Amino acid sequence: MFFPYVPRFFPPGGGFLPRTVVAMRICVFLSAADLDDRYTRPAREFAELLGKGGHTLVWGGSDAGLMKVVADGVQEAGGRLCGVSVDFLSHKVRPGVDDMVIAKDLAERKRLLLEKGDAVVIMVGGTGTLDEATEILEQKKHGHTDKPVVLLNTAGFYDGLKQQFHRMEAEGFLPRPLAELVFFAEEPVGALAYLEESAGMK
Numbered sequence: 290m291f292f293p294y295v296p297r298f299f300p301p302g303g304g305f306l307p308r309t310v311v312a313m314r315i316c317v318f319l320s321a322a323d324l325d326d327r328y329t330r331p332a333r334e335f336a337e338l339l340g341k342g343g344h345t346l347v348w349g350g351s352d353a354g355l356m357k358v359v360a361d362g363v364q365e366a367g368g369r370l371c372g373v374s375v376d377f378l379s380h381k382v383r384p385g386v387d388d389m390v391i392a393k394d395l396a397e398r399k400r401l402l403l404e405k406g407d408a409v410v411i412m413v414g415g416t417g418t419l420d421e422a423t424e425i426l427e428q429k430k431h432g433h434t435d436k437p438v439v440l441l442n443t444a445g446f447y448d449g450l451k452q453q454f455h456r457m458e459a460e461g462f463l464p465r466p467l468a469e470l471v472f473f474a475e476e477p478v479g480a481l482a483y484l485e486e487s488a489g490m491k
Contacts, residue, residue, distance in 0.1 A: 311488045314371065315339060316347040316406025318421040320414040321354040321381075327444045328413050329355060333362045335410070335441065335477035340366025342481065345387070347406045349398070350374035352383035355412070360386075373401045399424055408437045408484045411471075413446045429470050430463065437487040438471045439480045447473075 319332070332355055339346060340363040349356055350372025360370055360383055370386040375398045379391050392398035399421055403409070411422045428434045440447055451473055458467040474480035 311485075312343045312345065313407045313484065313488055314345045314347050314405060315408050315410060315484065316402050317359060317410045317412060318402075318414060318418045319348070319355050319359065319412035320418060321349065321351040321356045322415070323354045324413070328446070329358050331441070331443045331477050332359050332412060335359070335412075335480060336362025336368075337366045338477055338481045339363050340368030342485070343368065345369040345371055347371045347373065347402060349402070350383060350386070350389055351378065351381045353381055355414075357383070359412075371405060373398050373405065403428070403434075403436075406436065408487065409439070410480055410484070411438070411440045411447075413441075413443050426470050430465055437484055439474050439483055440471050441474050441477065441480045 336346070336359040344363075346360065346363040346368055348359065348370075351357065351374065352360070360372075364370055369388075370383070371388040372383060372386050373390045373392060374382045375392045375395055382389055382391070390401055392401055395417075402421070403425055409425050411418065422440070425434070425436070425438055429436070429438065440451070442448065442451065454463075454467055454471070457463050463470070472480075472483045474483060
């Protein structure tokens with residue numbers, strides 16, 4: 290769910306008008322691998338935008354690799370951190386977060402991540418990230434959720450997957466238009482702008 294608050298906004302001429310600001314819990318699926326600058330720089334940029342927007346990062350809870358880069362960026366920019374790790378990776382959890390849950394297995398972790406997020410961003414990652422991405426898209430395909438989903442195609446990493454999705458749509462494998470399932474963003478600013486627009490912030 291979204292968490293609105295109404296601050297005082299002072300227009301020209303005095304007085305004030307209410308303005309609703311919506312803080313989201315944004316679930317990010319991504320790698321925990323150590324990656325080079327073409328992947329870490331855009332990830333850091335997105336994280337800083339998320340934090341400055343007052344949003345909460347919901348992520349795999351790891352303090353390693355790209356997961357650490359994103360968590361650092363969000364926290365340093367003033368955002369909140371909600372981690373969902375798993376028992377066999379509990380030794381890698383990030384300290385000093387706002388909320389941390391340890392799931393018993395990967396299936397429970399994936400369920401909790403999706404439950405805790407108001408929206409989903411898919412960043413670069415390996416097979417685990419693809420598994421998580423497929424789960425949310427399958428739920429959307431069958432109408433079990435209407436949470437906005439963004440695939441952030443950093444450095445063309447998902448060009449092949451994007452092409453495959455379009456082929457699935459063209460050849461009748463998807464019961465709903467692809468545009469209703471996922472938004473493809475090439476830059477971090479476009480990814481967050483889509484989520485904020487979906488939440489009625491713009």
